[in-house]
Amino acid sequence: MKFKNKLISGRFKKRYKRFFVDVKINSQVITAHCPNTGSMFGLLKESNKVWLSKSNNPNRKLKYTLEIIEDNKSKVGVNTHLTNKIVLHALQNNLIKDFNGVLEIKPEVKFGPNTRFDFLLKDKKTKTFLEVKNVTLSRKKDIAEFPDAVTTRGLKHITELLKASKKGYKIFILYLIQRDDCKSFRIAKDIDPDYANALVKAVKKKLNILCYDCKFSSKGIKLNNKIKLIK
Numbered sequence: 001m002k003f004k005n006k007l008i009s010g011r012f013k014k015r016y017k018r019f020f021v022d023v024k025i026n027s028q029v030i031t032a033h034c035p036n037t038g039s040m041f042g043l044l045k046e047s048n049k050v051w052l053s054k055s056n057n058p059n060r061k062l063k064y065t066l067e068i069i070e071d072n073k074s075k076v077g078v079n080t081h082l083t084n085k086i087v088l089h090a091l092q093n094n095l096i097k098d099f100n101g102v103l104e105i106k107p108e109v110k111f112g113p114n115t116r117f118d119f120l121l122k123d124k125k126t127k128t129f130l131e132v133k134n135v136t137l138s139r140k141k142d143i144a145e146f147p148d149a150v151t152t153r154g155l156k157h158i159t160e161l162l163k164a165s166k167k168g169y170k171i172f173i174l175y176l177i178q179r180d181d182c183k184s185f186r187i188a189k190d191i192d193p194d195y196a197n198a199l200v201k202a203v204k205k206k207l208n209i210l211c212y213d214c215k216f217s218s219k220g221i222k223l224n225n226k227i228k229l230i231k
Contacts, residue, residue, distance in 0.1 A: 001085045002220035007051040007067060015044050021066050023050055032064035035079045041137055041148040043069045043076060068216070075216045076136050077178030082221065083134040084118050086214065087176060090223035091119070098172070098210060099128070115160045128170040131157050135177040137188065144182035144213070144227070146175055150192045158198045158207070165206050173199075174210040177227060185211040186230040 013022035013029060021034045032052050049070040055063050067079050087096075088107060094100050101123045109120040111129065119130040137148040147154060161171040175185055189196040203209065215224040 001082055001089050001222065003053060003067070005053055005056070007053055007218070008064070009049060009051050012044065012046060012048040012050045012069065014046065015040075020062075021050075023052060023064070023066070025052075030064055031062060032066050033062040034066050035081045036066075036134075036136075037080070038134075038136070038147070039149040040069075040078060042139060043071055043078065043136060045071075071138070071179075072181070074179060074181035077134075077214060077216070077221050078136055080134045083132055083176055083178070086178075086221055086223055087119070087130075087132050087174060090212075091121070095223050096174075096210070096212070098208075099130075102128075111160060111164055115156070117157075117161075117164075126170050127168070128172060129161060129164050130172045130174060131161060132174045132176055135175050135185070136179065138179060138182055139188075142181070142183040143230070144175075144177040144179060144185045144211075145188040145191075146185070147188060147192050147195060151195055154192075155195050155198055158195075158202050161207060162202055162205055170208070171206065172208045172210060174212065176223070177211065177213040178221070179213060180216055180224070182213060182227065184228045184230050 010023040010025040015021045019034050021032050051068040052064040053067050069076050090096050091105050102121045104122040106120040108116050110116050117129040118132045121128040135144050135146045137145045165171045187196045211227040213224050213227050215222045
């Protein structure tokens with residue numbers, strides 16, 4: 001996934017009203033859009049280095065968008081609007097071995113009256129629903145965690161994936177770790193025990209779990225290595 005424009009670096013000041021962040025660029029403080037509804041636990045430290053993109057749209061109120069925060073000298077992608085684009089690029093370029101035989105990729109597919117899954121994948125024999133979760137949290141060195149807050153939406157997706165399984169679909173959740181400093185991944189049971197318990201039960205009912213980290217460059221973000229799941 002490539003950035004449209006070269007990123008601009010600055011220093012984080014504060015986040016407010018959920019979707020706004022103040023960033024200091026040289027001697028100027030600007031307000032940027034924060035494209036992440038999560039808590040971003042542990043990342044919002046004043047003076048942390050950040051990278052922003054600038055929109056070319058003259059009608060856009062906030063010209064800048066927060067893309068990356070540096071945490072303990074490691075880059076963390078916080079723009080959740082890019083998550084599915086990173087995974088789509090990986091699917092199209094056969095970077096996920098579990099889906100190398102996929103012949104058709106459909107994003108944002110409706111299932112039931114109130115649910116959309118991130119991807120429907122088809123090969124000659126099977127149909128697969130793939131739901132993607134963005135991961136930024138790391139409270140212990142080398143370990144990524146999800147979620148960073150209670151996730152009723154995530155719980156709903158587990159329930160709906162199990163319904164899809166009963167209808168003959170293969171089901172996957174891919175945890176995309178938008179960090180480059182973690183060697184393993186685990187569910188943050190203390191933050192959302194209901195989600196953790198539901199996931200354990202769902203795995204016993206044929207839910208497949210994938211975990212990948214990301215590689216950052218000045219040009220973009222790319223799915224990188226498969227990460228070990230700690231149960």
